[in-house]
Amino acid sequence: MQWVLNIAVIVVGAFTIRPMGLSGRGLAVAALFAVNCVVMLARALPEGKVPQRVAVVWLGFGCVAAAALIAATHDGTGYLFAYFIAGHIGFRLPARRALALAALCSLLCGGALYFRIGPGYEALPWVVGLTTGIPVLVGMVNGSQRRAVLAAIAAAESAERAARAEARAAVLTERGRIARDVHDVLAHSLAGINMQLELADALLDTGDLDKVREANDKAHSMVKESLKQAQWTVHALRADSLPLVESLTAMLDSTGHRESLTVTGTVREVPAQVTQNLLRIGQEALTNAARHAPGAPVAVELTFTADATELSIRNGPATRAATAGVGSGMGLIGMRERVALLHGTISAGPITEGPDEGGWHVEAVIPG
Known part of the structure; x- marks a missing residue:
């Protein structure tokens, strides 16, 4: 719409402003007409590309050119350029500078008519010249609305970027969780199975078939436990709720610590994520105990308090030699x-006193 109005003012001015020619006063009017067209069309320049000081100079020059066009012509719509330039001043400049330039435009145009500088407009009262600065208010409103729209767009883009960043963070968090589950299910279980199979292979050379069967049975037991752990992982990824006490009991049963669990407090259902992580922590602690302190007694305590769920695993010192090996860290x-x-x-950390001195303890407290 702004472009249509600008072009309309230029076209109408080209047909109505007189005198306009290639010599004398007509040439001066044509030059002023061209200057006013350039100043008015310069509104299309991006705000960020034009320094404010440059804008003040060019728009101030436009006010002078608009007043000079009014003074130099005796017919036509040349005064419309002053109105449009004043509106552009309000759109482009801050309020204080815009009002100052608009006042200058009004004074110059009103003075040109009042003092009859040049032919002027015989039928146009000088008060009309004073009104040429009024459109600055319209320009200020338009500029304010445009800046508000740009700010809203920028805020929306910023919110979208934040949402994308949050989504990426959520993906990375989920990847980390799955990586921990894979570590717990595969690294521990497969390492244990591999140890038992290597032991069975070594025992074949001794001819002790009973111990070979025992190692083989232990490997089979670990395979079954691995399947259970895989099921826990699938349940967790599906956000299904696992019964904490029953799942912990089954885990201890499969590792040969059936009677080691003590439950205190009022048993309640906890969120699936809490259950899954407590089970994984228990599994990690029991695996480490079996690896680094074979044969040691293990005590597991699950405590339900008013505002938290606590899991404590303690093991004593090893009663037989641990199998050499390096964990994943x-x-x-x-x-x-x-x-x-x-x-x-x-x-x-290690236990430094009491009956389990020389062993290890892990204690996790999760709110809720």
């Missing part, structure tokens, strides 16, 4: 990550 890191995601706390 990710177990304790994974436990800390799990608890941190649920805004809980975890402590893990």
Whole structure:
């Protein structure tokens, strides 16, 4: 719409403004007409590309050119350029500078008519010249609306970028969770199965078939346990709710610590994520106990308090030689990550006193 109006003012001015020619006063009017067209069409220049000082100079020059066009012509619609330039001033400049330039435009145009500088408009009162600055208010409103729209668009784009970043963070968090589950299910289970199969292979050379069968049975038992763990992982990924006490009991039963669980407090259903992470922490602690302290007694305590669920696993010192091996180093890191995601706390370290001195303890506290 703005472009249509600008072009219309130029076309109408080209046909009505007189004198206009290639010599004398007509040439001066033609030059002023061209200057006013350029100043008015310069509205299309992007605001960020034109320094404010340059805009003040060119628009101030436009006010002078508009007043000079009014003074130099004796007929036509040359005064419309002053109105449009004043509107552009309000659109382009801050309020204080815009009002100052608009006042200058009014004074110059009104003075040109009042003092009859040049032929002027015989039928146009000088008060009309004073009104040429009024469109600055319209320009200020339009500029304010445009800036508000741009700010809203920028805010929407910023919110969209934030949403994309949050989505990427959620994907990375989920990847981390799945990586921990894969570590827990595969690294521990397959390492244990591999140890038993290597033991069975070594025992074949001794001819002790009973021990070979025992190692083979242990490997089969670990395979079954791995399948259970895989089921827990699938349940967790589907956000299904697992019964914490029953699942923990089944885990201890499969590892040969059937009677080691003590439950205190009022048993209640906890969120699936809390159940899954507590089970994984328990599994990690039991696997480490079996690896580094074989034959050691294990005590597991699950406590339900008013505002938290606590899981404690303690094991004594080893009663037989541990099998040499190097862990992945990710177990304790994974436990800390799990608890941190649920805004809980975890402590893990050696036991330095009491009947279990020389053993290890892990205690996780998760709110809710």
